[in-house]
Amino acid sequence: MTAKISRQKNILVSVVIGSDSDLPVMTEATKILEEFEIPHELFLTSAHRTPKRTAEFAEGAAKRGVKIIIVGAGAAAHLAGVIASQTPLPVIGVPIEATSLQGLDALLSTVQMPGGIPVATMAIGKAGAKNAALFAVRILAVENAALKAKLDGYIRKMADDIEKNQLKVGI
Numbered sequence: 205m206t207a208k209i210s211r212q213k214n215i216l217v218s219v220v221i222g223s224d225s226d227l228p229v230m231t232e233a234t235k236i237l238e239e240f241e242i243p244h245e246l247f248l249t250s251a252h253r254t255p256k257r258t259a260e261f262a263e264g265a266a267k268r269g270v271k272i273i274i275v276g277a278g279a280a281a282h283l284a285g286v287i288a289s290q291t292p293l294p295v296i297g298v299p300i301e302a303t304s305l306q307g308l309d310a311l312l313s314t315v316q317m318p319g320g321i322p323v324a325t326m327a328i329g330k331a332g333a334k335n336a337a338l339f340a341v342r343i344l345a346v347e348n349a350a351l352k353a354k355l356d357g358y359i360r361k362m363a364d365d366i367e368k369n370q371l372k373v374g375i
Contacts, residue, residue: 217244217340218270220261220287222277222300224248229300230276232330236337240354242344251277251286258283262290272340275323276333278302281313284323296339297323298332 217237221230230246237244249258265273273291275284276298284297299310307328315325324339326332338358345352 213269214243215245215269216242216271216344217337218247218261218265218273219244220247220249220273220275220283222248222250222275222281222283223302225302226276226278226300229330230274230298230333232333233274233276233298233337236334236341240337240341240351240358242341242351249283251282252280255286258286259290262287265291266293272296272343274298274333274336274340276300276336277314278307278310279313281310284314284325285317285321288317288323289321294343295323296336297325298336299325299328301329 219230219233219237221227234244234246247261249261251258262273270293272294273287274296275287277283278300279302281297281299284295288295297314299307299314301307301310303309311325311328314323317323324336326336326339341351341355345355
């Protein structure tokens, strides 16, 4: 069975989820990518339940022009590592709270990769998903001056918001 993979042109970032229950967390990543107008796709696959689908996706991503893969997964969370083992692209892992261990299992599964299979690992949950997208923006901005300018503006706005909030609370 062949995976139904997006045939859209100019996709720079693939956001991969291991379960449809991961979508509320990983939407934080897609919001950032949309804010920066970065062409992206969302792909659902499982390292354990659909290993062939996962392999087809990982092996074909670079050929389709994808530059970075962001992977959110909970529990055993092997998805980012499995994908990283089958592509030369940068893979950013987002551990998701999906069990009674509150995401610690996913964090350890994502961050403890063997030498030679790098996965950049973010924080557990929504903050991690947001930071994964911002990390992708930073990687892409290295060779894209317009994107770098947008990123600089985003960073300035965060600092300005802190100063505005200080005035609101009267400190």
